[in-house]
Amino acid sequence: MNEDELNSIKDKIKREIEAAKTINQLNQISRGYLGKKGVISRLLKELKTLTKEERVRRGKKINELKCFLQEKLEEKEGLLKKEETKQEGAKFDITVPGRKLKVGHLHPLTQVKRKVEEIFQSMGFSIAQGPEIEDEWHNFDALNIPPEHPARDVWDTLYLREQKLLLRTHTSPVQIRYMEKHQPPLRIIAPGRVFRHEATDARHEFQLSQIEGLMVEREISVANLKAVLSEFFRKFFTKDINFRLDPDFFPFTEPSFNVSVTCVICQGKGCSLCKKTGYLEIAGAGMVHPNVFKNCGLNPKEWQGWAFGFGLDRLAMMKYRIDDVRLFRSADLRFLSQF
Ligand code: PHE
Numbered sequence: 001m002n003e004d005e006l007n008s009i010k011d012k013i014k015r016e017i018e019a020a021k022t023i024n025q026l027n028q029i030s031r032g033y034l035g036k037k038g039v040i041s042r043l044l045k046e047l048k049t050l051t052k053e054e055r056v057r058r059g060k061k062i063n064e065l066k067c068f069l070q071e072k073l074e075e076k077e078g079l080l081k082k083e084e085t086k087q088e089g090a091k092f093d094i095t096v097p098g099r100k101l102k103v104g105h106l107h108p109l110t111q112v113k114r115k116v117e118e119i120f121q122s123m124g125f126s127i128a129q130g131p132e133i134e135d136e137w138h139n140f141d142a143l144n145i146p147p148e149h150p151a152r153d154v155w156d157t158l159y160l161r162e163q164k165l166l167l168r169t170h171t172s173p174v175q176i177r178y179m180e181k182h183q184p185p186l187r188i189i190a191p192g193r194v195f196r197h198e199a200t201d202a203r204h205e206f207q208l209s210q211i212e213g214l215m216v217e218r219e220i221s222v223a224n225l226k227a228v229l230s231e232f233f234r235k236f237f238t239k240d241i242n243f244r245l246d247p248d249f250f251p252f253t254e255p256s257f258n259v260s261v262t263c264v265i266c267q268g269k270g271c272s273l274c275k276k277t278g279y280l281e282i283a284g285a286g287m288v289h290p291n292v293f294k295n296c297g298l299n300p301k302e303w304q305g306w307a308f309g310f311g312l313d314r315l316a317m318m319k320y321r322i323d324d325v326r327l328f329r330s331a332d333l334r335f336l337s338q339f
Contacts (some may be wrong), residue, residue: 108339112316130174138173142295143252167195171212179296184216209312216305225306253286282314
């Protein structure tokens with residue numbers, strides 16, 4: 001083997017690679033030269049028969065040939081790949097209408113919750129949280145709900161077997177947890193899930209979401225509660241909406257009220273949702289009972305406060321004019337995709 005032979009191999013490589021039309025052919029050429037039994041291996045084996053000097057010189061040449069070959073192969077591979085994608089591009093019909101992307105979004109209850117949070121935050125309220133599994137102290141005793149109170153009945157409360165724990169029946173225990181840890185004055189809202197052992201119908205679910213509100217100051221009255229509620233409704237429904245406070249009873253507030261707004265479904269005319277009253281109750285509220293302050297280690301002679309508990313589902317029903325609460329958790333996309 002001499003120089004000429006190496007040169008003619010080089011020429012052959014050039015020609016063959018130039019002629020290759022597919023990546024497959026290119027791979028075949030590569031194997032033919034670089035494979036175990038390929039031309040380059042054969043050349044390297046022949047080195048053994050040479051003198052040391054010649055071996056060094058020839059070895060260098062063979063290496064150069066190998067580099068040349070690899071370079072050419074890569075270059076051609078790039079070209080062939082480009083062509084392939086070009087051809088595929090030609091197969092692509094840009095006039096075919098695209099597939100519509102389905103974009104997900106937040107659940108309507110989450111949207112409403114965030115809106116409520118935003119409004120109260122703009123009025124200086126912070127957001128507090130508490131556990132969904134509660135003890136009797138926070139869910140009942142501390143809220144001035146005595147052991148014989150009907151709400152404790154198993155027909156309302158879902159008790160857990162262990163350690164007298166239960167699924168909280170309202171978000172009011174967050175009031176207690178917050179006042180145990182923080183000194184007034186304070187303003188919080190506490191959104192969260194609550195659970196009740198109830199049969200479900202168009203207005204009742206056994207799992208619902210509430211938003212608790214609590215404001216404690218040295219001097220504060222029902223007038224203040226009304227002002228905050230009216231500001232909230234104006235921002236939430238983006239218009240002035242009629243609401244009213246009716247006397248009610250909760251063990252943890254005195255006096256107590258329930259808050260109703262004009263039924264948006266029938267605009268106050270009376271429908272099945274508002275039981276023909278024209279109003280829909282959406283919150284309980286009242287002035288914090290002195291015993292509740294005492295149970296949190298606060299002096300009721302020093303502090304006054306009001307609290308409310310909204311049904312988040314009810315708020316959402318009013319905002320979006322939905323007449324069946326069960327739809328929210330039905331996972332029905334025909335319903336959910338409307339928001
Ligand atoms: N916790 C009460 C309920 O679940 C609502 C409420 C909250 C009432 C705060 C008064 C004050 O019905």
